[in-house]
Amino acid sequence: MNRELYGKLIFELSHKGRKGYKLPNTGVKASMEGVPAELLRSTSPALPEVDELTVVRHYTNMSNNNFGVDTGFYPLGSCTMKYNPKINEEIATDPRLASLHPDQPTYTTQGALELYHTLELYLSEIGGMAEFTLNPYAGAHGELTGLMVIRAYHEQNGDSKRTKVIVPDSAHGTNPASAAVAGLTIVEVKSRPDGTVDVDDLRPLLDDTVAAVMMTNPNTLGIFERNIPEIASLVHDAGALLYYDGANLNPMVGVARPGDMGFDVMHINLHKTFSTPHGGGGPGAGPVGVRKGLEHLLPNPRVVMNEDGTYGIEYSDESLGQISGTLGNFAVCARALSYILSLGRNGLKWVGPLATLNANYIKESLKDKYLLPIDGVCKHEFVFDGLKDKSTGVTTLNVAKRLLDFGFHAPTIYFPLLFHESLMIEPTETESLETIDEFISVMSRIADESIADPDMVKDAPHNTPISHPDDTEAALHPVVSYFELSAQ
Numbered sequence: 001m002n003r004e005l006y007g008k009l010i011f012e013l014s015h016k017g018r019k020g021y022k023l024p025n026t027g028v029k030a031s032m033e034g035v036p037a038e039l040l041r042s043t044s045p046a047l048p049e050v051d052e053l054t055v056v057r058h059y060t061n062m063s064n065n066n067f068g069v070d071t072g073f074y075p076l077g078s079c080t081m082k083y084n085p086k087i088n089e090e091i092a093t094d095p096r097l098a099s100l101h102p103d104q105p106t107y108t109t110q111g112a113l114e115l116y117h118t119l120e121l122y123l124s125e126i127g128g129m130a131e132f133t134l135n136p137y138a139g140a141h142g143e144l145t146g147l148m149v150i151r152a153y154h155e156q157n158g159d160s161k162r163t164k165v166i167v168p169d170s171a172h173g174t175n176p177a178s179a180a181v182a183g184l185t186i187v188e189v190k191s192r193p194d195g196t197v198d199v200d201d202l203r204p205l206l207d208d209t210v211a212a213v214m215m216t217n218p219n220t221l222g223i224f225e226r227n228i229p230e231i232a233s234l235v236h237d238a239g240a241l242l243y244y245d246g247a248n249l250n251p252m253v254g255v256a257r258p259g260d261m262g263f264d265v266m267h268i269n270l271h272k273t274f275s276t277p278h279g280g281g282g283p284g285a286g287p288v289g290v291r292k293g294l295e296h297l298l299p300n301p302r303v304v305m306n307e308d309g310t311y312g313i314e315y316s317d318e319s320l321g322q323i324s325g326t327l328g329n330f331a332v333c334a335r336a337l338s339y340i341l342s343l344g345r346n347g348l349k350w351v352g353p354l355a356t357l358n359a360n361y362i363k364e365s366l367k368d369k370y371l372l373p374i375d376g377v378c379k380h381e382f383v384f385d386g387l388k389d390k391s392t393g394v395t396t397l398n399v400a401k402r403l404l405d406f407g408f409h410a411p412t413i414y415f416p417l418l419f420h421e422s423l424m425i426e427p428t429e430t431e432s433l434e435t436i437d438e439f440i441s442v443m444s445r446i447a448d449e450s451i452a453d454p455d456m457v458k459d460a461p462h463n464t465p466i467s468h469p470d471d472t473e474a475a476l477h478p479v480v481s482y483f484e485l486s487a488q
């Protein structure tokens with residue numbers, strides 16, 4: 001790509017008088033008559049003036065600078081960047097679904113409501129829960145909604161002194177954040193050296209001020225929490241509820257159900273496990289499921305099946321209220337149902353085992369060169385604590401950047417916070433053996449390079465459009481608009 005020509009902003013390509021459109025002459029005269037003066041602008045908007053070919057090249061080249069699951073391997077731990085089958089897009093963008101208005105009368109939206117209701121039933125089956133709402137817009141929004149259900153439950157029981165939420169130190173940052181937004185206080189429970197929650201540390205924390213314990217299983221280290229039955233009975237004996245962060249549901253689908261393990265409330269990240277292209281802030285959906293006895297608290301509105309088999313939308317006074325505009329991110333739900341139906345019951349059963357197999361294969365193939373702080377079988381992801389040879393000064397950040405030179409997206413780095421040099425790899429089930437073998441060989445090569453030529457690895461990446469932006473400056477003072485850039 002020629003950066004002089006195409007590496008610019010569309011505004012910089014503008015030439016006065018150029019245009020890329022031709023409108024028919026309608027004979028209608030533009031008039032501002034009747035528009036209040038305070039609504040009229042004094043100068044024309046600063047729109048770029050460009051011809052059609054320049055526009056096409058500009059956006060095509062820009063899209064080629066983007067990295068996604070459709071361009072290469074994306075082993076971003078915790079994010080489940082699996083392949084998103086194109087049939088999902090076809091379904092979600094079908095005008096019969098995409099052009100609906102949320103306020104249309106329900107007799108005109110029966111198909112969409114059936115889709116919603118069917119997905120709710122499938123998620124209840126997959127999660128082992130009594131009922132689901134699809135209304136929350138993301139995982140974190142699901143956590144907030146789930147915690148609001150738990151609060152409403154305790155308040156209904158006249159138990160309003162329960163204001164604490166216990167969260168493991170390995171939890172995703174959204175867990176304590178959601179608890180804080182729900183007006184609850186966070187108490188941290190420690191992990192044991194094997195990465196699982198320390199039951200002995202948990203026991204004394206459980207008293208009549210605890211509203212809930214939030215758990216992620218497998219946890220953010222990719223380790224299966226084996227003590228859930230014991231934890232569930234401790235939590236329930238203390239009168240609290242057990243919350244399942246289901247963002248890591250991928251290895252469990254069709255294998256084990258949170259409801260059967262004793263969880264009371266859970267959310268699922270549809271954009272992760274049930275395949276919606278995500279990253280860079282969305283889109284997503286974080287449906288929330290509850291066990292029997294909590295259904296009435298789920299947020300408004302609810303999709304219900306009437307006695308005559310038609311579908312309706314209901315608002316209930318018992319509900320905790322409304323947490324979204326209407327019925328959630330409908331297109332994400334459409335993709336999830338398409339994905340579930342195209343895999344079917346038997347196909348879904350392979351998702352977890354294959355994701356688990358792929359992760360373990362990579363871990364075992366690389367653990368001679370990368371430091372594996374927690375050995376043993378993992379689920380869908382695992383964490384290295386940087387390179388094994390610490391004498392070279394090559395960091396996890398260097399390894400991540402060197403990977404870009406080989407056309408791979410970097411794994412998640414410096415999360416979880418339990419280790420100094422965390423490098424968290426999640427291959428997902430959708431990658432072929434050839435891709436995974438190539439990744440292993442590149443990771444292995446980088447480990448060798450870091451000994452033979454550490455400076456070369458530290459200077460990476462060598463062939464990306466931008467190589468070493470100032471991360472801190474970019475985070476603290478992001479320049480996100482052309483006008484800010486040109487003002488500098």
Ligand SMILES: *Cc1c(COP(=O)(O)O)cnc(C)c1O
Nearest residue numbers: 078138139140172174245247284
């Ligand atoms: C991704 C993730 C979340 C948050 O989900 P969002 O949709 O990004 O809000 C919560 N918990 C875990 C374990 C996750 O991996």
